[in-house]
Amino acid sequence: MKLILTQEVDGLGSPGDIVEVKDGYGRNYLIPRNVAVRWTRGGQKQVDSIKAARASRAVRDASHAEALVAKLEGEPVDVKVRAGAGGRLFGAVTVGDIAQALTERAGEQVDKRTIVVTNPIKTLGAHTVTVRLHDEVAATVALNVIPS
Structure with a gap:
């Protein structure tokens, strides 16, 4: 077919x-x-x-993607989510939440379809995700999940 x-x-x-x-x-x-x-x-x-x-x-070219990688990989990106008393989240951190936080950090639109989350993020603290910005360029971004 x-x-x-x-x-x-x-x-x-x-x-x-x-x-x-x-x-x-x-x-x-x-x-x-x-x-x-x-x-x-x-x-x-x-x-x-x-x-x-x-x-x-899409990001226009590889050099532009490299510049965006430098913006994203610098410091951990804070993602604010609703959490209970014990630090457990109400649900999980979605790629939409991550994309919004990355867009605020980078100053440019980051498409949520380019974000790869290997394990669901269901706890507060430090996590990492991969963002495929270009065919040859990917960024490993450190996230800091904090309660809102």
Whole structure:
């Protein structure tokens, strides 16, 4: 089955890529989750619009990404969350919360889809996340989760 990806899928591709997958994977997983749409001959316009939107959100080049890494990796970024008396959080720290804190620190928009959280953050204290700013550039950012 030939599909056009609308969102990034680990191990498969990024938005706008045309991929060939098994029928069941496409029909039962990718399409119902709005991660991909069926490929058609007229789908090239859709691919172009997806890639144009991605390019407008993406960091322009590797040197700009390196400058942004320097801003983000300097000091720990404070993320304020609601917490109980014992230091337990009400839920977990979301990538949206992290993106908002990183945007305030960097002074530039950081897309939440570029943030990789390996383990859910459910406690106060120091944590680390990875931010993929460019194809070749990634930043390891120290977070300090504090109660609000």
